[in-house]
Amino acid sequence: xxxxxxxxxxxxxxxxxxxxxxxxxxxxxxxxxxxxxxxxxxxxxxxxxxxxxxxxxxxxxxxxxxxxxxxxxxxxxxxxxxxxxxxxxxxxxxxxxxxxxxxxxxxxxxxxxxxxxxxxxxxxxxxxxxxxxxxxxxxxxxxxxxxxxxxxxxxxxxxxxxxxxxxxxxxxxxxxxxxxxxxxxxxxxxxxxxxxxxxxxxxxxxxxxxxxxxxxxxxxxxxxxxxxxxxxxxxxxxxxxxxxxxxxxxxxxxxxxxxxxxxxxxxxxxxxxxxxxxxxxxxxxxxxxxxxxxxxxxxxxxxxxxxxxxxxxxxxxxxxxxxxxxxxxxxxxxxxxxxxxxxxxxxxxxxxxxxxxxxxxxxx
Amino acid sequence: xxxxxxxxxxxxxxxxxxxxxxxxxxxxxxxxxxxxxxxxxxxxxxxxxxxxxxxxxxxxxxxxxxxxxxxxxxxxxxxxxxxxxxxxxxxxxxxxxxxxxxxxxxxxxxxxxxxxxxxxxxxxxxxxxxxxxxxxxxxxxxxxxxxxxxxxxxxxxxxxxxxxxxxxxxxxxxxxxxxxxxxxxxxxxxxxxxxxxxxxxxxxxxxxxxxxxxxxxxxxxxxxxxxxxxxxxxxxxxxxxxxxxxxxxxxxxxxxxxxxxxxxxxxxxxxxxxxxxxxxxxxxxxxxxxxxxxxxxxxxxxxxxxxxxxxxxxxxxxxxxxxxxxxxxxxxxxxxxxxxxxxxxxxxxxxxxxxxxxxxxxxx
Numbered sequence: 001x002x003x004x005x006x007x008x009x010x011x012x013x014x015x016x017x018x019x020x021x022x023x024x025x026x027x028x029x030x031x032x033x034x035x036x037x038x039x040x041x042x043x044x045x046x047x048x049x050x051x052x053x054x055x056x057x058x059x060x061x062x063x064x065x066x067x068x069x070x071x072x073x074x075x076x077x078x079x080x081x082x083x084x085x086x087x088x089x090x091x092x093x094x095x096x097x098x099x100x101x102x103x104x105x106x107x108x109x110x111x112x113x114x115x116x117x118x119x120x121x122x123x124x125x126x127x128x129x130x131x132x133x134x135x136x137x138x139x140x141x142x143x144x145x146x147x148x149x150x151x152x153x154x155x156x157x158x159x160x161x162x163x164x165x166x167x168x169x170x171x172x173x174x175x176x177x178x179x180x181x182x183x184x185x186x187x188x189x190x191x192x193x194x195x196x197x198x199x200x201x202x203x204x205x206x207x208x209x210x211x212x213x214x215x216x217x218x219x220x221x222x223x224x225x226x227x228x229x230x231x232x233x234x235x236x237x238x239x240x241x242x243x244x245x246x247x248x249x250x251x252x253x254x255x256x257x258x259x260x261x262x263x264x265x266x267x268x269x270x271x272x273x274x275x276x277x278x279x280x281x282x283x284x285x286x287x288x289x290x291x292x293x294x295x296x297x298x299x300x301x302x303x304x305x306x307x308x309x310x311x312x313x314x315x316x317x318x319x320x321x322x323x324x325x326x327x328x329x330x331x332x333x334x335x336x337x338x339x340x341x342x343x344x345x346x347x348x349x350x351x352x353x354x355x356x357x358x359x360x361x362x363x364x
Numbered sequence: 365x366x367x368x369x370x371x372x373x374x375x376x377x378x379x380x381x382x383x384x385x386x387x388x389x390x391x392x393x394x395x396x397x398x399x400x401x402x403x404x405x406x407x408x409x410x411x412x413x414x415x416x417x418x419x420x421x422x423x424x425x426x427x428x429x430x431x432x433x434x435x436x437x438x439x440x441x442x443x444x445x446x447x448x449x450x451x452x453x454x455x456x457x458x459x460x461x462x463x464x465x466x467x468x469x470x471x472x473x474x475x476x477x478x479x480x481x482x483x484x485x486x487x488x489x490x491x492x493x494x495x496x497x498x499x500x501x502x503x504x505x506x507x508x509x510x511x512x513x514x515x516x517x518x519x520x521x522x523x524x525x526x527x528x529x530x531x532x533x534x535x536x537x538x539x540x541x542x543x544x545x546x547x548x549x550x551x552x553x554x555x556x557x558x559x560x561x562x563x564x565x566x567x568x569x570x571x572x573x574x575x576x577x578x579x580x581x582x583x584x585x586x587x588x589x590x591x592x593x594x595x596x597x598x599x600x601x602x603x604x605x606x607x608x609x610x611x612x613x614x615x616x617x618x619x620x621x622x623x624x625x626x627x628x629x630x631x632x633x634x635x636x637x638x639x640x641x642x643x644x645x646x647x648x649x650x651x652x653x654x655x656x657x658x659x660x661x662x663x664x665x666x667x668x669x670x671x672x673x674x675x676x677x678x679x680x681x682x683x684x685x686x687x688x689x690x691x692x693x694x695x696x697x698x699x700x701x702x703x704x705x706x707x708x709x710x711x712x713x714x715x716x717x718x719x720x721x722x723x724x725x726x727x728x
Contacts, residue, residue, distance in 0.1 A: 012548065013548075013549075013574060013600065013601060014604045015470060015471070015472040015473065016472070021608065021611045023607055023611045023614075024611065024614055026430070026433050027430075029429075029431075029433065042429050043428045044428070045425075045428065046424070046428050047427050052423055055423045059416055059419045059420055059423065060410070061409075061410025061411070063410065063411050063415070063416075063586065063588070063624070064407045064410050064411060064586040064587070065393075065401075065406050066390070066391075066404055066582075067393075067588075068393055069390050069393065093457050093613065093616070093618075094613050096613035096614070096615070097612070097613045100613060104379065104381075105379055105382050106379060106382075128611065129608070129612060184376065184377075185377075186377050209377075210377060218430075222428040223427055223428070224427070224431075225426060225427035225428065225429055225431050225618055225620070226618050226620070227431070227457075227615060227617075227618040236375070236377065240378045240379070240382045242387075243385045244385065244493070246388060247385045247490070247493040248461070249457065249464060250387075250388055250390045250460070251458060251588075251591060252591075253591075254457075254591040254618065254620075254621055255589035255590070256589075256590070256620045257618055257620070260427070
């Protein structure tokens with residue numbers, strides 16, 4: 001069988017759209033002993049002991065039963081935590097899934113969706129999947145969102161805030177302006193990293209009927225392994241997401257994820273302490289890297305985007321890997337001389353700085 | 365604010381399609397003490413103790429990390445269990461999610477999808493969600509699939525086998541014929557209940573490049589609470605599902621679900637024993653119901669579809685509910701005089717039969 005025959009066979013049964021998909025490339029999850037893994041913005045600290053206890057309690061014969069399709073307990077806990085009503089809260093199997101429903105249910109419109117040229121790289125993938133036109137609006141020369149650049153006809157706006165992979169946060173005052181300038185379009189603020197930042201757009205929801213905020217348990221709540229994400233917005237926006245979700249899979253969250261996520265919200269003390277530690281480590285890491293010749297963007301996330309003044313990022317990436325440290329390097333031309341480095345534990349970051357100091361000293 | 369204003373406000377931000385969605389209605393999950401719940405085909409027996417042990421082992425600090433996006437261990441275990449290669453196996457967050465990807469990735473074609481007028485009621489919901497034309501092909505007068513009725517132009521064929529809510533299975537010999545008659549279209553066999561039946565279409569996969577089989581851990585493996593489903597097919601079909609999934613959410617299964625599902629496949633002894641018990645209870649229940657005036661379709665699933673010769677199903681449904689027994693009653697005109705009753709434990713089914721005997725004696 002020739003290669004051509006195989007290719008034809010591979011695709012003749014596919015829906016037309018499948019040929020055009022360009023799936024998202026997640027950061028790798030290698031299983032290597034002693035690896036320092038700073039590539040997917042995982043929390044260096046485990047989840048609250050109360051989370052583990054709640055999961056242990058749910059790990060029983062009752063797994064034979066379906067979970068609550070409405071996730072009522074979890075939604076109630078999120079509503080209480082955020083000061084919103086339960087019908088202003090949506091949950092899904094990861095914030096990626098929540099975002100998928102947002103694209104399908106709110107952002108597919110008769111005008112193009114706007115998002116920054118540098119932001120969560122899943123957005124263009126969703127646009128392909130749901131056949132949504134989009135325009136990428138360049139970040140300014142400081143890698144910041146310029147809200148005036150969004151003064152154009154659009155079907156909606158989405159960006160991560162703090163933005164990824166820059167770590168830079170757009171202040172609420174500017175989000176307010178954007179929402180006012182586009183009163184008939186939904187403005188989606190993807191707050192995957194907001195707990196490491198100074199302010200959240202959730203406080204704007206009572207004021208704006210067109211702001212939707214997505215968040216996740218994966219980073220600040222140390223539960224990437226549990227796949228729980230959420231969205232906050234006025235009830236009419238949440239209703240669109242519920243309709244899509246209940247046309248896709250009604251029981252999106254399993255019983256263990258529901259139990260663990262709900263318990264996490266009942267231990268905000270532990271949560272706050274972890275965040276403080278990570279933010280302190282972030283400040284210390286930035287200082288250390290600047291001292292050996294790095295420029296670091298002002299991050300409000302649990303990662304930093306850093307460029308060395310003389311060393312090529314691609315070479316530093318390979319060098320770190322050979323020292324069992326993995327970080328993320330993106331091919332996008334505007335940032336291909338940067339490394340995105342997750343904030344790990346103090347020890348992990350000290351090892352990173354030591355390894356990089358050695359390299360930067362020996363070659364400069 | 366008038367009702368009209370509210371309605372307009374509710375919808376102005378939605379994607380056009382959202383207005384047209386008719387979400388699936390899952391069986392209710394009421395929290396009532398002492399309830400006998402025979403409405404969602406849950407297994408009366410809990411999962412294998414090995415499943416609980418594997419979940420307990422995974423319930424640790426490692427939840428801070430992302431799960432394996434490729435679910436390699438689970439896929440390997442499924443491949444070994446089914447005698448297929450790993451690239452012939454797909455997994456997702458419930459078989460509902462797997463089916464959603466199947467509709468999007470394989471069944472959206474330039475001709476209508478065919479499925480029975482009576483089958484899993486989620487299929488028309490997916491057709492709306494993914495804008496797929498469909499034709500519902502009536503089951504014959506015995507509620508069986510008549511494969512000759514599928515001799516028409518189509519973009520694909522899907523049905524549950526054993527079918528739901530009838531419980532009746534189409535023999536493999538007829539599936540083989542169907543697959544041969546539609547060599548350029550995908551034939552999807554939704555085997556959610558196959559472990560309670562005599563034969564699976566997985567054995568046809570090596571022979572047919574157009575057969576895709578979906579299954580679930582929810583029923584026979586007692587893991588409805590864990591949300592794990594799978595699909596089997598030749599690699600070119602699986603590749604379409606992977607592309608859609610990796611454009612939707614790469615980490616579909618959480619770490620606990622991966623651990624539990626994988627462990628379930630390592631205890632087939634327990635699994636087989638539970639199925640034997642349920643099938644014995646099914647046979648006994650059918651005899652008992654027939655003795656009090658019910659006609660029961662010949663089920664190969666863990667539920668039965670039964671009609672009383674004189675009592676209206678809607679009244680029996682209400683009567684059972686007032687006795688703290690919930691079953692399922694569908695509005696579809698062809699079966700609105702039937703009840704779908706999940707097979708519970710021997711005790712639960714005995715209570716059901718006792719309660720119904722009382723009623724059928726007192727009013728006949």
